[in-house]
Amino acid sequence: MEMNTWNILLVDDEVDFITTLAERLELRGVEARVVHDGESALKAVSDNVPQVMVLDVMMPGMKGIDVLQRVKAEHPDVRVILLTGQGKTRDGIEGMRHGAFAYLTKPLDLEELLRTISEAISSPEGTTHA
Amino acid sequence: MKKILSGPMDAIKADLATEITSPDRYKLLRRKIVSLMALVTLLPLLSLAAINYYEHQSSMSAEIQAPLRALVGKAKHSFELFLAERTSAVSFIASAYSFDELSDDANLQRIFQVMRREFTGFVDLGLIDTAGNQLSYAGPYDLKDRNYTSQDWFHQVQFKGTYISDVFLGFRKFPHVVIAVRHTTESGQSWILRATLDTMHFDRIISAMGLEPGSDAFLVNRNGVLQTESRRYGTVLDMLPFSLPPTNFESNVQGIRDPDQRDIYIASAFIADSDFALVAIKPKPTVFSTWYTVRLDLLVIFVLGVSFIFIAVYRLTSVLINRLQESDEQRLGAIHQMEHSQKLSSIGRLAAGVAHEINNPLAIINEKAGLMRDIMNLRPDFPDKEKFARQIEAILRSVDRCRGITHRMLGFAKRMDVKIEVLDVNAVLEETLGFLEREAQYRNVELKRELSQNLPNIATDHGQIQQVFLNILNNALAAVPDGGRIVLSTWNVDDHYIAISIEDNGCGMSDETAKNMFEPFFTTKKEKGTGLGMSITYGIVKRLGGEIKVKSKLNEGTTMTILLPKHPVEG
Numbered sequence: 001m002e003m004n005t006w007n008i009l010l011v012d013d014e015v016d017f018i019t020t021l022a023e024r025l026e027l028r029g030v031e032a033r034v035v036h037d038g039e040s041a042l043k044a045v046s047d048n049v050p051q052v053m054v055l056d057v058m059m060p061g062m063k064g065i066d067v068l069q070r071v072k073a074e075h076p077d078v079r080v081i082l083l084t085g086q087g088k089t090r091d092g093i094e095g096m097r098h099g100a101f102a103y104l105t106k107p108l109d110l111e112e113l114l115r116t117i118s119e120a121i122s123s124p125e126g127t128t129h130a
Numbered sequence: 131m132k133k134i135l136s137g138p139m140d141a142i143k144a145d146l147a148t149e150i151t152s153p154d155r156y157k158l159l160r161r162k163i164v165s166l167m168a169l170v171t172l173l174p175l176l177s178l179a180a181i182n183y184y185e186h187q188s189s190m191s192a193e194i195q196a197p198l199r200a201l202v203g204k205a206k207h208s209f210e211l212f213l214a215e216r217t218s219a220v221s222f223i224a225s226a227y228s229f230d231e232l233s234d235d236a237n238l239q240r241i242f243q244v245m246r247r248e249f250t251g252f253v254d255l256g257l258i259d260t261a262g263n264q265l266s267y268a269g270p271y272d273l274k275d276r277n278y279t280s281q282d283w284f285h286q287v288q289f290k291g292t293y294i295s296d297v298f299l300g301f302r303k304f305p306h307v308v309i310a311v312r313h314t315t316e317s318g319q320s321w322i323l324r325a326t327l328d329t330m331h332f333d334r335i336i337s338a339m340g341l342e343p344g345s346d347a348f349l350v351n352r353n354g355v356l357q358t359e360s361r362r363y364g365t366v367l368d369m370l371p372f373s374l375p376p377t378n379f380e381s382n383v384q385g386i387r388d389p390d391q392r393d394i395y396i397a398s399a400f401i402a403d404s405d406f407a408l409v410a411i412k413p414k415p416t417v418f419s420t421w422y423t424v425r426l427d428l429l430v431i432f433v434l435g436v437s438f439i440f441i442a443v444y445r446l447t448s449v450l451i452n453r454l455q456e457s458d459e460q461r462l463g464a465i466h467q468m469e470h471s472q473k474l475s476s477i478g479r480l481a482a483g484v485a486h487e488i489n490n491p492l493a494i495i496n497e498k499a500g501l502m503r504d505i506m507n508l509r510p511d512f513p514d515k516e517k518f519a520r521q522i523e524a525i526l527r528s529v530d531r532c533r534g535i536t537h538r539m540l541g542f543a544k545r546m547d548v549k550i551e552v553l554d555v556n557a558v559l560e561e562t563l564g565f566l567e568r569e570a571q572y573r574n575v576e577l578k579r580e581l582s583q584n585l586p587n588i589a590t591d592h593g594q595i596q597q598v599f600l601n602i603l604n605n606a607l608a609a610v611p612d613g614g615r616i617v618l619s620t621w622n623v624d625d626h627y628i629a630i631s632i633e634d635n636g637c638g639m640s641d642e643t644a645k646n647m648f649e650p651f652f653t654t655k656k657e658k659g660t661g662l663g664m665s666i667t668y669g670i671v672k673r674l675g676g677e678i679k680v681k682s683k684l685n686e687g688t689t690m691t692i693l694l695p696k697h698p699v700e701g
Contacts, residue, residue, distance in 0.1 A: 014490055020497035027504045085489050106489050107496035107533055 006121060007048065008032035011041040011067065012056040012083065017106075021054075024110055030117075038062025042070055049075050052101075052120050054113070056083045057091045065095060072099040079120035083108070160451045167443040172436060179432055183425075194395060195383040198412055201339055202397040203381040205347070206408045208335045209401045212251075213294060216327060217309050217403070219249050221292065224313035224323035232257045232323065233265045235274075242268035245325075253306060253326040258284070260320050269326070287312050287322055294404045297329055297349075297357040297366060305329045305357075305366045329366070332358050339410065347410040349401075350374060357406055363388075374398060377407050385414070467672075470648070477650045485536035492532050499525040550698045552589050555630060556581045556620055562599040563618075566607060573612045580619040588628055588696045594670045595694070601667045602632050602690050609636025609688060626695060627676075633689040639682040647680065674698075 008025070010032050012018035022034045033050070035041050038061055045053070053071065057064035068080050082095040082103040092103030101120045104113060223241055224232075231237050242255040254269020262279030278284040287293040287310040295308040310324040336347050336358060349357035354370045356363065363371055371389045376382075381399040388394050393414035400407045503522045506515065563577055570577050606616045617633045639647065639654075646652045648668040671678045675695040682688035 014494065017490070017494045017497055020494070020501050024497065024501050024504050027501075027508065085486050106493040107529055108493060110500055 004029045004031065006030055006052065006117070007050045008117065009041065009044055009050040009053045010034045011036075011038070011053060011059075011064075013037060013059045014056070018056075021108070021110075021113075025114075028114065030114070038064075038067040041067050045071050045075060045078065050078060052079045052081060052117050054081045054083060054117075055100075057095065057103075058085060065091070065098060068095060068098050068100055079123070081113075081116055081120060156451050156455055159454075160447055163447045163450070164440075164443055167447065168440060171439050171443065175432075175435065175439070179428075182428075191385070191395075194412065195397075198395055198397045198410060199381045199383050202347075202399055202408055202410045205335060205339050205410070206381060206399045206401055208338070209332070209349075209406070209408060210403070212331065212335065213309075213401070213404060216249060216251065216325070217292060217294065217311070219245060220255075220309050220323055220325045221311045221313075223255075224311045224321070229257075229315070229319060229321050232321070235266045235268070238266045239268040251327045251331040253328050255323070255325045258322040258324055260288075260322075265321075283308055283310060284322070287324075292403075296351045296355070296405055299367070329358065341410070342412070345410070345412045347408070349406045350409055351405045352407070362390075362411070374407060374409065470668075473650065481539035485539040488532065488536055492529055492536070495525065496529045499529065550589050551592055552587050553592055553595075554585070554587050555590075555595070555628065555694070556585055558592065558596055559599055559618060559620070559630070562596050562603060566600075566603055569607060570616075573607075573614075575607065575610055575613070576615040578615060578617045580617060582619075582621045585620050585622060585628060586696060588694055589698050590674055590694060594674065598667050598670050598692065599630075599632075601663045602692075605663065606632055606634040606636065606688070606690075609638070610634050611636065623693060626697075627693045628696060629691055629693050631689055631691040633687065635687040638684045638686050638688055639680075640684050644680055644682050648678075 008030060010018050010022055011034075012021075013036050015036055018034050018036070022032045025032050032054075033044055033048075035044050038059060041053070041055070042062075044050075055064045055067060059067075064082060068082070071078050071080065076099070079101040080095075080099070082092055082100045084092045084095075084103050084105055092100075092105075095103055101123070102116050104116060223245065227237075227241065232241075238255060238257065242252070245255065246252050254267065254271065254273070256267040256269070256273060257265045258278060259265055262277045262284055264274055264276045264278070267274045283293055283295050291312050293308070293310045295310075297305045297307055299305060307327045307329060308324060309327060310322055312320060312322050314320045332349060336349075339347055341347055346361045346363070348360040348363070350370050351357055354374060356366055356368050356370055359365045360368075360370075372386070375384045375386060375396060375398065377398040377400060379400045379402060381397055383395055383397045385393065385395055388411075395412045395414065396409060397411075398407050398409045499522050503519070503526070506518060506522070509515075559579075559581065567577070569575075603616070610616060615635050617631075619629075619631045619633070621629055623629050643654060647664050650665040652665070668678055671692055671694075675698065677693040679691045679693075680688065681691070
């Protein structure tokens with residue numbers, strides 16, 4: 001599948017981080033919607049179900065894990081890649097248990113993110129990425 | 131006793147309560163305990179010795195006094211008998227013969243001869259009328275017609291009937307005693323019969339007392355004038371140089387000090403019907419010569435006993451103090467270790483917080499710099515494009531470095547769950563060496579293995595023990611120069627531990643560095659190190675129930691030795 005047809009949703013309360021990330025993805029031909037909190041993320045998902053959601057675990061208000069559970073409950077097809085802080089491996093592992101596709105730690109390696117997104121999109125339903 | 135002991139006891143309690151780390155504290159404590167224990171043990175001993183001395187002295191003095199008293203009593207009796215016999219003889223002659231018979235010189239001479247035969251000691255005999263004239267006389271001197279009215283004894287005998295004089299020289303110029311008896315007939319006629327006694331017999335009675343050398347015995351009158359010769363205090367009619375202690379007719383012993391400052395026992399008793407007192411003297415040193423001999427033996431035993439107690443007390447105290455010192459050191463060590471763990475734990479929490487907070491801005495820097503690079507790569511060349519590219523690369527490298535640091539800080543903070551498995555430590559070492567072999571080869575560093583082939587497998591955490599080896603090997607590799615050498619050894623210590631040592635011939639450490647090397651954030655690698663490696667290593671080894679020791683000499687090398695338990699430690 002071509003990268004420019006991917007439907008990606010980026011969710012992080014760190015505006016500077018997530019908008020810059022979106023911009024960098026755009027430069028690589030990946031269009032991505034950006035929201036900054038859990039509620040907006042749920043709304044964006046119900047408006048247009050993404051293929052992949054890149055979700056920050058630590059957010060004010062609704063936590064990343066809660067968003068993940070709600071999204072997976074309604075749209076099990078959505079692949080969710082969690083972003084965790086360093087040393088928060090446990091959060092990532094917990095996310096995997098709740099159906100996340102993979103977890104990556106911040107600061108991100110963009111190439112790794114792109115690779116993971118690509119794997120998520122091309123992976124058969126129900127599989128996770130170690 | 132309580133009061134005597136309360137002083138030192140309080141001082142010792144105060145010392146124990148005060149935390150003084152100087153070695154003087156133990157010296158002071160040792161001195162105080164030795165003094166106190168010596169006091170406690172010696173006090174009863176000294177009291178016993180004092181009581182023994184007192185009791186012995188009392189019994190010895192009683193033992194000495196009784197024979198002396200008996201001796202004086204016996205001699206006094208002899209004197210009384212002697213005088214009573216002589217007085218009775220004179221009295222009998224005065225009453226058995228008539229005045230006319232006695233006034234005849236030839237008759238008196240005959241009576242005197244008979245009297246001398248029966249009773250020793252008589253010197254002469256004379257008849258004196260109430261006017262004091264000597265009417266007849268039998269004896270060696272020419273005393274006939276002598277008048278005695280002016281003499282005191284004449285008036286005394288007129289008044290008392292019987293009289294025994296003090297010793298005096300008189301007309302005869304040698305010591306003698308007069309016995310005078312007044313006789314009155316039924317018709318009222320009175321006369322006095324007067325006999326003189328030689329005092330030589332007194333000396334005989336005294337010498338019959340069998341006095342020991344140094345002892346003395348003599349007669350003295352109520353005025354303190356010697357009536358017989360004394361061995362020590364003068365001759366007949368001299369004044370006794372000290373006053374007689376209170377004396378009565380019963381023999382009585384007292385201890386006094388004589389004018390020559392000698393301690394003496396003096397026994398005295400008055401002799402009935404006379405003015406004489408018999409006195410016997412025994413010097414105390416003679417009395418206690420046996421005691422002194424015994425006392426010397428006792429003294430030797432006492433001194434030996436005291437020395438033994440002192441040595442025992444000193445040795446015992448030394449053992450106690452050493453134990454105390456050891457336990458104090460252990461306590462201090464435990465406190466330091468606890469402080470160290472607490473410090474590690476607080477620093478860990480702090481590090482986790484810091485790493486976390488830094489990660490978000492770091493992620494932003496990373497993305498921004500990444501975006502800058504992306505944009506720049508898409509643009510055609512522009513002035514200084516390469517320079518900008520270099521700056522961006524520097525920013526991204528710094529982000530990577532920061533990521534590395536926060537990663538290690540989080541690693542330090544992470545509560546490592548121990549996962550115990552039975553493993554071969556030699557194999558773990560080999561595996562770890564595999565990570566470093568390339569660098570060692572490149573730098574021509576020799577990695578020498580002296581691994582025990584009989585090393586038993588131990589139950590420990592694979593990942594953590596590997597981190598320990600890696601940290602130490604990394605340090606060793608950093609310390610050795612190119613072409614240096616690192617020796618790895620393993621061996622079986624005892625039933626409970628195995629040991630692993632990593633020895634390098636690198637730059638070594640100063641004492642100061644060796645002391646601080648396990649402190650968090652202590653580093654000698656400047657910007658290259660976080661100062662957490664050895665601190666983490668220490669924490670892991672401790673958590674696994676092991677010990678880590680460092681031996682290092684500046685410019686010679688360092689040996690790190692790790693002891694690991696063969697079986698996992700509880701807690």
